[in-house]
Amino acid sequence: MIISNVKLTNWKNFQSVDVNLQNRAFIVGANASGKSNFLDVFRFMRDIVKQAGGLQFSVEQRGGVSKIRCLAARKRSDVAIEISLTEEEGDKQPKWVYYLSFRHSGGGIVEKQATIVEEKVINKQKRIVAHRTEQDVKEDSETLKFTLLEQPNSNKDFREIYHFFQNTQYLHIVPQLIRDSDSYMLASNKEDFYGRNLLDKMDKTNKRTRESFLRRINDVLQLAVPQLKNIAFIKDKSGTPHLEATYEHWRAKGAKQQESQFSDGTLRLIGFMWALLDGQETILLEEPELYLHSAIVQQLPEFIFKLQRRKGRVRQVIISTHSYDILNSKGIGGFETIVLIPTREGTKVSLAMDLQDVKNYLNAGLTVAEAVIPKVAPESIQQILELKVSD
Amino acid sequence: MQIDIVGEDPVTQTIIERLLTDYRTDITIKNRLPARGGQIRNLAPLYNKLGTPVFLLTDLDTHHCPPTLIADWFKKDPISKPFLFRIAQEEAETWLMADREGFSHWLGVAQNLIPNPKRLDRRKPIHEIICPIKPSLYMMTKIAVHSPKKELKAALTPVKGASKGPGYNSVLTPFIHSNWDIENARANSYSLNKTIERLLDFTV
Numbered sequence: 160m161i162i163s164n165v166k167l168t169n170w171k172n173f174q175s176v177d178v179n180l181q182n183r184a185f186i187v188g189a190n191a192s193g194k195s196n197f198l199d200v201f202r203f204m205r206d207i208v209k210q211a212g213g214l215q216f217s218v219e220q221r222g223g224v225s226k227i228r229c230l231a232a233r234k235r236s237d238v239a240i241e242i243s244l245t246e247e248e249g250d251k252q253p254k255w256v257y258y259l260s261f262r263h264s265g266g267g268i269v270e271k272q273a274t275i276v277e278e279k280v281i282n283k284q285k286r287i288v289a290h291r292t293e294q295d296v297k298e299d300s301e302t303l304k305f306t307l308l309e310q311p312n313s314n315k316d317f318r319e320i321y322h323f324f325q326n327t328q329y330l331h332i333v334p335q336l337i338r339d340s341d342s343y344m345l346a347s348n349k350e351d352f353y354g355r356n357l358l359d360k361m362d363k364t365n366k367r368t369r370e371s372f373l374r375r376i377n378d379v380l381q382l383a384v385p386q387l388k389n390i391a392f393i394k395d396k397s398g399t400p401h402l403e404a405t406y407e408h409w410r411a412k413g414a415k416q417q418e419s420q421f422s423d424g425t426l427r428l429i430g431f432m433w434a435l436l437d438g439q440e441t442i443l444l445e446e447p448e449l450y451l452h453s454a455i456v457q458q459l460p461e462f463i464f465k466l467q468r469r470k471g472r473v474r475q476v477i478i479s480t481h482s483y484d485i486l487n488s489k490g491i492g493g494f495e496t497i498v499l500i501p502t503r504e505g506t507k508v509s510l511a512m513d514l515q516d517v518k519n520y521l522n523a524g525l526t527v528a529e530a531v532i533p534k535v536a537p538e539s540i541q542q543i544l545e546l547k548v549s550d
Numbered sequence: 551m552q553i554d555i556v557g558e559d560p561v562t563q564t565i566i567e568r569l570l571t572d573y574r575t576d577i578t579i580k581n582r583l584p585a586r587g588g589q590i591r592n593l594a595p596l597y598n599k600l601g602t603p604v605f606l607l608t609d610l611d612t613h614h615c616p617p618t619l620i621a622d623w624f625k626k627d628p629i630s631k632p633f634l635f636r637i638a639q640e641e642a643e644t645w646l647m648a649d650r651e652g653f654s655h656w657l658g659v660a661q662n663l664i665p666n667p668k669r670l671d672r673r674k675p676i677h678e679i680i681c682p683i684k685p686s687l688y689m690m691t692k693i694a695v696h697s698p699k700k701e702l703k704a705a706l707t708p709v710k711g712a713s714k715g716p717g718y719n720s721v722l723t724p725f726i727h728s729n730w731d732i733e734n735a736r737a738n739s740y741s742l743n744k745t746i747e748r749l750l751d752f753t754v
Contacts, residue, residue: 483585516554516580516602523599532585541560541582544720545727 160244160323161475162201162441163253168239168260169229171196174505181495182248182467183460185486185527186479188499189535193506194479197499198443200240201477204324213309214261218273224263231505237262237276244323248473255320256281259306275303280317288316328438331445332357332430334423357430358400358418361392364437372436376429380404383455384425388413402429423450435466441475448482460488486528493521498531551754552580553634556597556606558587560719562642564726566607572732573749577603594623598633603754605634607745609641616741632754639678639741643686646726647693648679648735648742656729657697664693667738676740690715 167176172193186194199221206217221227228238239260243253258279265271280289289307291298307313314321337357361369369392377390388405395401402421407413418426427450434442447463448456467474480486486496493512500507511517511531520530553570557563563582570577583604584593590608597604613619616637620629629635638645647653647664654661667677681688694706694715705717715721736743 519600519602520596523596525593525596529583529585529589529593533581533583536582536585541563541723544560545724 160246160254160319160440161248161473162242162477163245163248163250164241164243165200166239166241167200168237169232169235170200170238170240171227172229172231172501172506173197173508174229174231174233176508178497178508178510179494180475180477180497182473182475183464183491183495184475184477185491185496186477186499187481187486187496187511187527187531187535188506189501189537192499192501192535194499195445197497197508198329198445198477198479200242201324201327201441201443202329204240204242205327205329207306207309208321208324214259214273214275214306215304218261223271224261224273228263229505231503239277244320252283252285253281254283255317257308257317257320259308264300272300272304274300275306278307280307280320282317289313323440326438326440327442328434328440329443329445330431330434332427334421334426334450337426337430338419338421357433358402360437361402361433362394362400372433375436376432379432380425380428383428383452384422387416387421387425390429424452424455427451428455432466435463435474435476436469439472439474441477444476444478446480446482447478448480448485453484456482456484457488459485460491464490483528483532486531487526489526491527493518493527493530496527496531498535500535551577551603553577553603553605554581554583554597554600555579556583556590556594556604557642558584558590558608561646561722561726562607562609564723565642565645566605568726568730568732569746569749570605573746574752577752591623594635595625595627598624598627598630598635601630601632603632603634603752605636605749605752607636607638607642610637610639610741611641634748634752636745636748637741638745639739640680641685643689643722644679644681645735645739645742646722646730647685647689648738649731650734650738652729652731652734653725654693656725657694657702658699659693659696663696670740677738678740679738686714690718 161182162180164179165176167173170176173196186197188194203217203221206212206220207214218224218227224238237260239258241256241258244255245253258277260276261273262276263271264274275291275293277292278289279287282288291307293303308317308321364372373390373392380387380390386407388407390402390404393401393403402418404416404421405413406416431444431447447459463476463478467476494510496511498509498511498514498517500509511521511527514534517530517534521527555563555566557566567579570579583597584590594606597606610616610619613622619637620635648667650661650664654664665679665681667679670676670678690706690708694703697703702721705721706715708715732746736746
């Protein structure tokens with residue numbers, strides 16, 4: 160399945176969003192326009208359904224409803240998310256529509272919590288499979304703390320949605336954290352924001368799958384980092400997992416290196432490939448271009464396109480990027496590019512094709528990079544050159 | 551009217567900006583193109599097809615004359631009406647130096663370091679400042695080096711192996727914004743004068 164549409168009300172810096180997504184979605188916007196906040200909706204959903212997760216956990220992780228609710232919000236006091244899932248790109252009728260709205264309650268001596276205002280699930284036949292509101296007589300402040308979606312007893316009829324969000328992935332690898340073995344220990348029971356648990360994940364993957372993934376990773380590294388050969392997964396005496404590779408130099412046999420010695424770019428590339436290979440459902444990639452040479456970055460859009468397609472299925476990839484090299488790929492279209500533009504009423508989200516001037520540029524044959532990047536550049540950025548930096 | 555402006559570097563874009571503020575207050579800037587300066591030559595034929603107002607300024611550089619540059623860039627396509635395509639002889643920087651009083655005063659150098667405008671055509675009164683080498687390079691290596699203003703000199707003088715001074719844009723853009731006397735400059739530059747005339751007449 161893929162996420163085919165997202166509607167948001169008062170979510171972080173978005174007051175109101177209604178946007179369609181395809182198999183690939185490129186999220187483009189200036190700094191602080193809300194690219195990560197947009198991706199965070201999907202992580203929020205995953206936090207609701209994951210083990211030891213739930214709505215309260217999801218909200219707390221983000222600092223409470225007051226931190227989630229849009230600062231530009233007006234009348235409505237709640238935060239609402241609606242996500243449509245289709246079997247494949249282009250399906251007219253969503254297979255599932257999940258709607259959740261919640262608000263802040265409590266304060267003083269009453270415990271602060273997120274209270275569900277409304278929760279609704281609609282299936283492919285447009286039938287309402289589940290629906291509850293705050294006003295229902297059988298609801299009370301305790302029941303309204305938990306979504307139907309997060310409870311296996313009540314999500315039986317739409318378990319598919321539950322599994323879908325459980326299997327979405329988020330990746331924003333910070334090489335320093337993979338390398339740092341102390342933080343590795345610390346992070347093992349926590350959410351893996353930054354790829355700290357990459358090695359742990361590899362460890363948990365069954366051996367044959369792992370070796371097959373590593374073979375593919377090796378094929379790519381062979382081209383991107385030719386001096387690094389034969390990446391392998393090993394465990395040291397204490398059972399701690401490591402990646403090991405042969406670093407070729409003038410001695411005939413080369414030298415063994417472990418992940419702590421790999422370069423930032425190499426680690427990003429490995430983590431990035433692993434994430435794309437591992438798992439079935441939507442994957443969120445935050446700025447995949449970081450630390451990589453522009454010659455590699457230029458190949459990413461097509462490379463991702465290939466990696467998305469495995470075993471006859473297409474896996475949705477949602478990418479946030481600043482990269483000219485990625486967006487300059489002629490294969491990226493105006494319907495798969497999502498443009499974020501900050502305004503006083505919160506950030507506006509549109510498909511590139513829905514912006515009149517951008518559409519005009521694209522129709523004239525400009526690439527997404529040339530059509531969109533100037534549009535999302537801060538208006539007065541050139542004045543940075545005229546700033547007085549000393550007295 | 552809203553217009554897209556196209557210039558390959560901040561200096562060119564700022565010149566366009568100044569021209570618009572001084573001569574066409576009814577026009578506001580929509581987007582600044584391109585995202586990457588080096589792309590301008592390849593993208594110009596596409597901008598020509600947009601059908602919406604675009605103001606592009608480029609350098610004549612090594613082309614013999616504007617028509618050869620146009621033929622080279624656009625092949626046989628005519629330049630469309632909403633596309634204000636202007637070429638600076640030989641570089642946009644020449645237009646800055648064409649304000650000989652202002653530019654030399656700003657740098658604190660003698661005015662005669664800037665070449666006098668030369669008549670280029672026997673019949674038509676076409677005057678331009680012609681430098682013996684690439685004008686921006688001439689400006690940096692033959693004029694700015696004599697500046698007693700240390701900051702300006704350091705910003706404009708290229709380090710070994712570089713083609714522009716390390717603070718090139720950050721000193722020239724403020725000059726364009728607040729010091730450049732366009733009326734003074736247009737008297738010494740036919741291509742600038744013509745651009746202003748075209749800009750004044752520009753309609754879609």
